[in-house]
Amino acid sequence: MKYVDEFRDHDKAKVLIREIAAVAAGIEIAAERPIQVMEVCGGHTHTIFRYGLAELLPKTIEFVHGPGCPVCVLPMGRIDDCVAIAERPEVILATFGDALRVPGSKKSLLQASADGADIRTVYSPMDALALARANPDRQVVFFGLGFETTMPSTALTVLAAEAEGIDNFTVFCNHITIIPTMKAILESPDLQIDGFIGPGHVSIIIGTDPYGFIAEQYKRPLVVSGFEPLDVLQALWMVLLQIRDGRAEIENQYGRLVGHAGNKVALSAIERVYQPRDFFEWRGLGSIDQSGVRFREAYARFDAERRYTVPAVSIADPAACQCGEVLKGLLKPRQCRIFGTACTPETPIGALMVSSEGACAAYYRYARKAEPS
Amino acid sequence: MCLGIPGQIVAIEDAERNLAIVEISGVRRPVSIVCIVDEDHPVESCVGDWVLVHVGFALNRIDPEEAAETLRILAELGEIQAELDAMQPGQA
Numbered sequence: 001m002k003y004v005d006e007f008r009d010h011d012k013a014k015v016l017i018r019e020i021a022a023v024a025a026g027i028e029i030a031a032e033r034p035i036q037v038m039e040v041c042g043g044h045t046h047t048i049f050r051y052g053l054a055e056l057l058p059k060t061i062e063f064v065h066g067p068g069c070p071v072c073v074l075p076m077g078r079i080d081d082c083v084a085i086a087e088r089p090e091v092i093l094a095t096f097g098d099a100l101r102v103p104g105s106k107k108s109l110l111q112a113s114a115d116g117a118d119i120r121t122v123y124s125p126m127d128a129l130a131l132a133r134a135n136p137d138r139q140v141v142f143f144g145l146g147f148e149t150t151m152p153s154t155a156l157t158v159l160a161a162e163a164e165g166i167d168n169f170t171v172f173c174n175h176i177t178i179i180p181t182m183k184a185i186l187e188s189p190d191l192q193i194d195g196f197i198g199p200g201h202v203s204i205i206i207g208t209d210p211y212g213f214i215a216e217q218y219k220r221p222l223v224v225s226g227f228e229p230l231d232v233l234q235a236l237w238m239v240l241l242q243i244r245d246g247r248a249e250i251e252n253q254y255g256r257l258v259g260h261a262g263n264k265v266a267l268s269a270i271e272r273v274y275q276p277r278d279f280f281e282w283r284g285l286g287s288i289d290q291s292g293v294r295f296r297e298a299y300a301r302f303d304a305e306r307r308y309t310v311p312a313v314s315i316a317d318p319a320a321c322q323c324g325e326v327l328k329g330l331l332k333p334r335q336c337r338i339f340g341t342a343c344t345p346e347t348p349i350g351a352l353m354v355s356s357e358g359a360c361a362a363y364y365r366y367a368r369k370a371e372p373s
Numbered sequence: 374m375c376l377g378i379p380g381q382i383v384a385i386e387d388a389e390r391n392l393a394i395v396e397i398s399g400v401r402r403p404v405s406i407v408c409i410v411d412e413d414h415p416v417e418s419c420v421g422d423w424v425l426v427h428v429g430f431a432l433n434r435i436d437p438e439e440a441a442e443t444l445r446i447l448a449e450l451g452e453i454q455a456e457l458d459a460m461q462p463g464q465a
Binding site: 001002003004006009012016046123125126152156160201205230234255256258266357 | 376377379381390398405407408409410411423425427428429430432433435436437439440442443444446447448450451454
């Protein structure tokens with residue numbers, strides 16, 4: 001496939017891995033502890049596990065899998081609220097397939113569907129709007145989630161609903177934003193990250209400019225990366241070069257899609273439709289100020305939270321679950337006490353086991369057999 | 374969910390609503406191109422463009438020159454390593 005196969009070339013990967021080893025050998029701190037590079041985005045986590053990239057690298061380099069899987073960080077209380085909406089008889093709940101298995105405190109959406117709720121899997125929010133158009137006597141609620149990559153698609157769908165005068169379409173909005181999340185990571189006292197591989201698709205929307213503070217204030221390098229194995233390896237190499245040379249800059253490996261200023265149409269749709277929430281609760285990470293968005297007053301009629309009173313109860317993660325520690329990079333997935341035993345992709349307890357972009361599910365699927373237990 | 378996939382715009386379905394038909398690995402589906410249309414890129418001019426598609430929206434055009442540049446850097450690294458290898462004493 002064009003723009004995919006070229007970035008999976010085996011020989012080029014070998015070359016990069018040698019380069020990476022050579023650069024890592026010149027980094028002093030590696031004598032004392034592993035160099036830790038966080039891939040913020042779950043898509044990169046998936047690439048790293050799918051292609052076994054971590055095993056190809058010198059032992060002095062460690063990937064820390066960041067919180068950038070929006071399905072994985074949804075807290076149980078939000079799933080409970082979504083189930084409560086889905087179980088209303090007039091509602092068709094439209095959702096991305098990834099969200100179906102995320103455990104709530106009582107049930108997942110998949111279980112709610114088995115119990116009779118009308119839940120449809122859609123590929124695009126525009127498909128959810130089409131459901132509303134086709135079912136004028138029902139209320140279609142779209143389960144909106146994701147970082148800035150997905151935020152504009154929901155916003156543009158709401159704008160399309162407004163333009164068409166469709167009044168049986170609302171969104172249960174769980175969108176979250178990357179910059180406050182990165183700030184929270186950088187402020188975390190128990191975190192030791194030497195550099196970042198920055199999200200690729202989020203950056204198509206927001207551009208590379210908003211990351212400037214990471215280099216300026218926190219003196220950490222960040223390289224925005226594409227999602228093919230060569231992209232991730234090249235971005236890692238660029239991060240390591242910065243660490244070796246004592247630089248902290250924002251660089252862009254994904255120039256074929258990412259610019260410094262982002263996408264104007266998408267950003268203006270985001271600005272028009274959403275406003276920041278004071279705080280948003282994350283699974284495993286607790287509450288992060290200004291990290292979530294809700295609809296502005298002008299779009300209140302498209303807001304499922306305003307149309308349906310949801311319980312909005314905050315529910316603690318299961319006691320056995322260690323997703324929080326894994327999300328912060330303190331534990332590897334297999335070090336969690338229930339990894340692969342009580343918690344598997346078929347019956348996930350923690351959210352990281354749910355989506356293919358979650359560190360635990362990716363690890364379970366691709367890396368578990370490769371390592372001695 | 375957050376994955377994007379490259380596809381090529383093969384037709385315009387509804388110019389007013391910025392809907393195009395994009396072919397992705399042999400599969401054709403309607404995709405909104407509202408994010409990549411502007412004064413310099415009117416709807417009709419988009420046919421033939423390679424775009425990154427995410428949940429039914431084209432997020433951006435794929436810049437062929439930038440893609441080539443990334444690959445050029447990688448190829449160069451390979452050549453440098455081959456050169457260095459050639460300088461090493463040969464092994465039988």
